[in-house]
Amino acid sequence: MAEPPTLRERTRRAVKAEITETAMRLFTENGFEATTVDQIATASGISRRSFFHYFGSKEDLVLGDIEALGESVRAALEARPAEESAWAAIRAAFLTLQSIKGLQAEQLTVARMYHEVPSLRARQLEKHLRWQALLAPDVQRRLGLPHSATPDPRARAFVAAALACLDAAVDAWFESDGTADAVQLFDEAVAALRA
CATH class of the missing domain: 1.10.10.60 (Homeodomain-like)
Incomplete structure (x- = not known):
């Protein structure tokens, strides 16, 4: 405890x-x-x-504590059942981000800033690189790839694709003025990627 x-x-x-x-x-x-x-x-x-x-x-101020958020997603990913597929596990881990966010009006304000401010987009890309390093080891295991000292490029590519789906879902949610279901948008982006 x-x-x-x-x-x-x-x-x-x-x-x-x-x-x-x-x-x-x-x-x-x-x-x-x-x-x-x-x-x-x-x-x-x-x-x-x-x-x-x-x-x-x-x-x-806008992005929050990137390291802490990444660690919470990593912990959620690693806590998923060992037999769960990489896609199901990373989806569930990303759902933990919903509980961290504020009210919808605040979320829309932050999303608007992401769209309008190049320095925020750049920091978001930096976040993605950090999260790839955090999430790739568990994804690597779930993909059945052998353990390695540095994450396998296939695991890093998987995490990068999942983060791209997350970004696409958030962008579409913002463009809908918060009316669309962000989880459904993520699922649709993943389905298109896996087709």
């Missing part, structure tokens, strides 16, 4: 959430690129230095 977070950690999370909320409001009002770190810090009542204590960049 995991130990409950310390008071210090709970305080850190609360401050991060407050800064993120303030930044998202400013991004919505002024646009992502027009909003500066200094403006976010001032509106949050912290110094610029304190901002960088909590976040590495403005992009991190």
Whole structure:
């Protein structure tokens, strides 16, 4: 059983959430690129230095903790039944992302920023590369490929394809203004890929 977070950690999370909320409001009002770190810090009542204590960049405010999200998906993937196919297991692991996201209006705001801001797209590609390294070993095992010191290119390609399906589903969901079923869109993208 995991130990409950310390008071210090709970305080850190609360401050991060407050800064993120303030930044998202400013991004919505002024646009992502027009909003500066200094403006976010001032509106949050912290110094610029304190901002960088909590976040590495403005992009991190939107993308969240890439490493932690990747680890939660990896843990969910590895927790799936050993006999489950790679596609079924990665689909179930990706479903854990739904519980992390906020309200639909917030999700649409973030998706809009992904479409409009090149630096966010670039960071998303960086996230994909990190997630490939995290997810490929379990996928490699599920594909029946022999263990290797570095992930087999087929396992990395599988994860890259699954992430591309996830991106396509999120893009289509955004284009529907949040009315389409993102899980169904993912399933349809995977079905097209596997046809």
